[in-house]
Amino acid sequence: MTIISPSILSADMLNLKDQIKQVENGGAEMVHIDVMDGHFVPNITMGPWIVKSLSKVSSLERDVHLMIERPENYIDDFCESGAEIVTIHQEASTHLDRNIAKIKNNGCKAGVSINPATPIEQIKWILTKVDLVLIMSVNPGFGGQKFINYSLDKIKELNKIRYENGLDFFIQVDGGITNSNAFDVVKAGADILVAGSSVFSSELGIEKSVQLLKNASKAANV
Numbered sequence: 001m002t003i004i005s006p007s008i009l010s011a012d013m014l015n016l017k018d019q020i021k022q023v024e025n026g027g028a029e030m031v032h033i034d035v036m037d038g039h040f041v042p043n044i045t046m047g048p049w050i051v052k053s054l055s056k057v058s059s060l061e062r063d064v065h066l067m068i069e070r071p072e073n074y075i076d077d078f079c080e081s082g083a084e085i086v087t088i089h090q091e092a093s094t095h096l097d098r099n100i101a102k103i104k105n106n107g108c109k110a111g112v113s114i115n116p117a118t119p120i121e122q123i124k125w126i127l128t129k130v131d132l133v134l135i136m137s138v139n140p141g142f143g144g145q146k147f148i149n150y151s152l153d154k155i156k157e158l159n160k161i162r163y164e165n166g167l168d169f170f171i172q173v174d175g176g177i178t179n180s181n182a183f184d185v186v187k188a189g190a191d192i193l194v195a196g197s198s199v200f201s202s203e204l205g206i207e208k209s210v211q212l213l214k215n216a217s218k219a220a221n222v
């Protein structure tokens with residue numbers, strides 16, 4: 001079964017509690033929290049405080065995507081604030097193996113992410129140690145961008161490596177996911193779909209948009 005992780009990057013922060021209820025009602029299992037530092041990516045967003053606030057109002061699994069330089073300086077803070085998954089970027093980690101171990105030692109699930117132009121080869125040696133691999137299907141920094149099509153080949157390549165080596169990490173895909181491409185993304189091997197603008201900015205409403213992503217994923221899993 002495919003998991004839906006709506007990204008609150010596109011949510012209405014003044015109505016966040018209500019909007020989180022709507023994604024829950026639509027059937028989402030996680031909530032995706034995009035943390036940006038204005039250095040690794042050209043945008044600034046939120047910190048551990050939002051994770052703590054979400055943990056008080058929702059039981060959705062808190063899925064933290066760190067788009068920051070020197071992630072090792074913030075891993076403790078995010079885990080202590082109630083993050084359940086902490087994903088760091090390969091491109092931002094000088095000592096990736098050490099940082100993944102640090103996330104796990106904090107009792108969180110550890111994820112590694114790669115930008116669209118980064119080859120799977122770059123994370124080959126860490127695949128046995130991570131709980132999740134996040135394939136970015138847009139250049140990180142902003143919501144509402146268009147899905148980069150060659151990401152599908154990267155998902156397929158990673159899925160093949162996972163199968164051939166008997167590994168069991170989740171494949172998460174983030175950026176430009178909509179009701180129209182969810183089927184192909186899941187068919188390629190994705191287990192978790194992150195969706196921001198197609199959930200929170202849709203004319204169909206939040207609950208219905210999550211349901212449509214769920215339905216598209218279900219069709220791909222038949």
Ligand SMILES: O=C(CO)[C@H](O)[C@H](O)COP(=O)(O)O
Pocket residue numbers: 007009010032034065067138139140141142143144145174175176177194195196197198
């Ligand atoms: O990590 C991200 C951007 O860097 C976001 O999670 C992602 O872009 C989700 O937004 P959308 O679904 O609108 O593309």
Ligand SMILES: [Co+2]
Pocket residue numbers: 007032033034065174194
């Ligand atoms: Co993200």
